[in-house]
């Protein structure tokens with residue numbers, strides 16, 4: 001498969017909560033490999049499995065990658081945010097809503113528990129950009145987009161801007 005097409009809003013798969021991953025078999029490993037390739041190619045700092053049409057609770061994140069640096073992805077299988085504190089209000093975008101962004105309220109620091117590629121239960125603490133990426137991707141896996149965290153007025157505004165940009169790109 002390699003690089004996969006990214007599902008765009010308002011596709012239903014983006015608003016459907018994903019399923020828990022059971023065994024981490026070859027199929028799951030291959031999907032993770034393809035998700036990483038797709039994220040780096042986009043380029044993006046995070047990608048949820050349902051954004052490539054695979055409705056399982058898997059996300060990949062790499063907030064540090066640039067051409068100069070070694071790739072150091074975080075692979076989150078069945079992630080759950082277990083604690084959160086502080087507050088951030090920063091601009092956020094999404095590969096499923098290209099061309100628009102908006103300020104979103106997030107926690108400044110989160111703890112996430114997840115299963116790694118070897119099936120081990122892990123805990124990670126993220127701050128600032130990493131904390132935002134973890135919250136954004138966990139939201140995806142719960143069937144929620146960042147625009148769902150905006151006031152209804154702002155949400156309609158962003159949706160309109162996005163649909164207009166999308167229309168123009170298809171002309």
Ligand code: NI
Pocket residue numbers: 093094095096136140
């Ligand atoms: Ni996103």
